[in-house]
Each structure stands twice: as structure tokens, then as C-alpha cells.
Amino acid sequence: MSGFIGVLMLDTAFPRVVGDAGNVDSYPFPVRLRVVPGAGSTDIVQGAAPPAALTAAFIDAARALEAEGAVGLVSTCGFLVHIQAELAAAVRIPVMLSALSLYPTLRLTCGDRPVGILTASRQSLLAGGLSAAGIDPAAVHVAGIQGCRAFADAILKRKEDQPDTLDVDAIGAYCTGLAAGMVAMEPRLACFLLECGNLPPYAAAIRQATGRPVYGIGDAAALLWRGAHG
Structure with a gap:
């Protein structure tokens, strides 16, 4: 099968165990991880959207994954629901950033x-x-x-x-x-x-x-x- 699911990752250091959204072995199909530099847990796990610069960085990462062949995009943090509409509008593939x-x-x-x-x-x-x-x-x-x-x-x-x-x-x-x-x-x-x-x-x-x-x-x-x- 061609393509893969792109996973937009927060910029973290803790281990990503099997089952975690940021571990490729958690999926029964091809995925490609893309860390968004500077997007730490404390920046994203908030009650509001991240700063404009971080949102732009997520959009850049999403477009890069799309260009590489992603057929859909998810993320490792459900609080990215704050930028779901903006990011989905920036690419031509389906996006579901949050569970x-x-x-x-x-x-x-x-x-x-x-x-x-x-x-x-x-x-x-x-x-x-x-x-x-x-x-x-x-x-x-x-x-x-x-x-x-x-x-x-x-x-x-x-x-x-x-x-x-x-x-x-x-x-x-x-x-x-x-x-x-x-x-x-x-x-x-x-x-x-x-x-x-x-x-x-x-x-x-x-x-x-x-x-x-x-x-x-x-x-x-x-x-x-x-x-x-x-």
C-alpha cells in the first residue's frame, strides 16, 4: 500500500511506549513522525490555541508530510483541537489532530x-x-x-x-x-x-x-x- 499517516509530534523527551501516539509501533499501518520544534507539552496543553508562531510551525510540518505522501494527519496531543480547522484548511488531505x-x-x-x-x-x-x-x-x-x-x-x-x-x-x-x-x-x-x-x-x-x-x-x-x- 502506498502512503502513510503523518503524526505531528510535540517536542518532548519522555519515552514513547508502544500504544503512545508518538511510537510508530502503535499503528498497524505505515506512519511517519514529524516533531514540531519548540512545541512542548507546557506550550500546547492549555485552554487556548498556541501562539501564532507555533501554529505556523504545525502548518509547515503538515504541508511537509503531505508533500512526502501522507494520506492523512493526526497528532500526539488532543489539545491541538484548538487549531484543527486552521490546519485542516492548510492541506488537501484529511486531518484529525485530536481524539x-x-x-x-x-x-x-x-x-x-x-x-x-x-x-x-x-x-x-x-x-x-x-x-x-x-x-x-x-x-x-x-x-x-x-x-x-x-x-x-x-x-x-x-x-x-x-x-x-x-x-x-x-x-x-x-x-x-x-x-x-x-x-x-x-x-x-x-x-x-x-x-x-x-x-x-x-x-x-x-x-x-x-x-x-x-x-x-x-x-x-x-x-x-x-x-x-x-
Whole structure:
């Protein structure tokens, strides 16, 4: 098969384990990673769009991947939903920067049952991320993993302060406990949507702990790939 899915990456130093949006082995089809210099976690995980210069850098990277043969584009950070429309208008291939863009479809499949969203930063998502994605806050239940030290100390830091190791067991346990608690509080939760591209490694554990379907940016990438190749 020709082509590949382009993955726009934040400029980070922590390990990208299998399942993470920034690891090529997370995908069952060809992908090509493109780091956007200067786009750190602390710059992008915010309640508003990144500065104009960073947005321009993402557009440049997107156009470069398109020129190299990308058939679709995703990213490693769901908070890039803030520039989804601008970036999609800058290229001629399908773009889904954030797993949050899957929400309208999930909402339709769930009837009137709420969707649970796990995010890297609850405060930032409520401050602007949901609005940028066109999501009604009253229709979802949001929980953030910013309180997990193993996650925050590795990922929600400036690049120069990020470690070269990742405690996946601690992060996984935190995510599954958080999701299970959400279901206990709201048994009507229909499914989980992972805003953060670092969370798919724990999707299977969340699924097992809650009995609910779990969706992330990998599903968006698969949708774009299937659209190009059937």
C-alpha cells in the first residue's frame, strides 16, 4: 500500500511506549513522525490555541508530510483541537489532530448516555478544549490525570525537565482507578474517550476495569487510513 499517516509530534523527551501516539509501533499501518520544534507539552496543553508562531510551525510540518505522501494527519496531543480547522484548511488531505474530534460520532452511538473523557489536564480541557471541539460540557464527564505524579512529572514538564524513563505501571493504575471511579459515580457512562495521545497504552486496562469501550487517537488514524485504502 502506498502512503502513510503523518503524526505531528510535540517536542518532548519522555519515552514513547508502544500504544503512545508518538511510537510508530502503535499503528498497524505505515506512519511517519514529524516533531514540531519548540512545541512542548507546557506550550500546547492549555485552554487556548498556541501562539501564532507555533501554529505556523504545525502548518509547515503538515504541508511537509503531505508533500512526502501522507494520506492523512493526526497528532500526539488532543489539545491541538484548538487549531484543527486552521490546519485542516492548510492541506488537501484529511486531518484529525485530536481524539476529541471523534466525539460527535460517539455521541450518536451512545444515545442519551454520557461519554467519559480522560484528559491530561482537566482544568485546561474545561477552560477551552471542550469548546474548541464543539463538546457540550453538560453531556460529558471529564477526569484529568494531572494528579498522577508519574504522569505529570514526566509529561507535563518542560522538555529539559522530562525524564528518560516512564513509570507505566503507576500511570496505568491511576488511569484505571480513575475510570472505574467514574463508572461507579455514573453507571450510565457509555464509553471512554482518551483526549491525550499518551493514554492509549492503558486503553486495554481501562476497558477491562470498566467494561466500557475505549477510544483514542489511534482510532482516528485508523479511520483516515481506511478512508484512503479501504
